[in-house]
Amino acid sequence: MAKKPVQFRLNGDEKAAFVDDGQNLLDVLRRGVGDLTPKYGCGQGTCGTCTVLIDGEPRLSCLTLAETVDGHAVTTVAGLADGATLHPLQDAFMCHFAAQCGYCTPGMLIAAKALLDRNPRPTREDVVEAISGNICRCTGYEAIINAILDAANAASGSSYARG
Numbered sequence: 001m002a003k004k005p006v007q008f009r010l011n012g013d014e015k016a017a018f019v020d021d022g023q024n025l026l027d028v029l030r031r032g033v034g035d036l037t038p039k040y041g042c043g044q045g046t047c048g049t050c051t052v053l054i055d056g057e058p059r060l061s062c063l064t065l066a067e068t069v070d071g072h073a074v075t076t077v078a079g080l081a082d083g084a085t086l087h088p089l090q091d092a093f094m095c096h097f098a099a100q101c102g103y104c105t106p107g108m109l110i111a112a113k114a115l116l117d118r119n120p121r122p123t124r125e126d127v128v129e130a131i132s133g134n135i136c137r138c139t140g141y142e143a144i145i146n147a148i149l150d151a152a153n154a155a156s157g158s159s160y161a162r163g
């Protein structure tokens with residue numbers, strides 16, 4: 001099967017890969033360029049743990065054809081921290097114990113970042129809607145919702161501008 005060359009920016013770094021027809025972005029991220037932070041959950045677009053940003057928009061990488069990111073920017077959880085300094089959302093998730101097994105956490109954080117980037121002062125309902133495509137089997141969602149609201153509140157007076 002012929003492979004296609006694809007180049008994209010991953011968390012600020014240029015990446016190149018050869019992809020198969022129909023190969024999904026999640027597979028290329030994990031096996032092609034070695035970013036293991038987006039997780040494989042359902043592979044069918046129903047759990048959200050594979051969520052990444054493509055040009056700033058949240059997308060399910062298990063349903064995204066890898067060839068479509070050619071020339072575009074992809075952000076995963078690996079790109080949220082600024083060196084050793086965690087992103088405010090990551091800090092808030094830790095403070096609120098918003099991760100247990102952590103399998104949903106990469107997708108939750110990316111969905112939350114997309115929300116705060118477009119709406120820095122979300123209501124609780126906004127947060128619930130923003131993570132409605134992300135399934136968590138552990139936390140009951142309250143800690144996650146509180147963490148996202150806390151990060152938004154902290155940012156309204158300070159520093160939610162990174163990442």
Ligand code: FES
Pocket residue numbers: 039040041042043044045046047048049050051060061062063
């Ligand atoms: S692995 Fe992509 S939505 Fe579940």
Ligand code: FES
Pocket residue numbers: 098099100101102103104105135136137138139
């Ligand atoms: S923390 Fe386990 S699935 Fe969400």
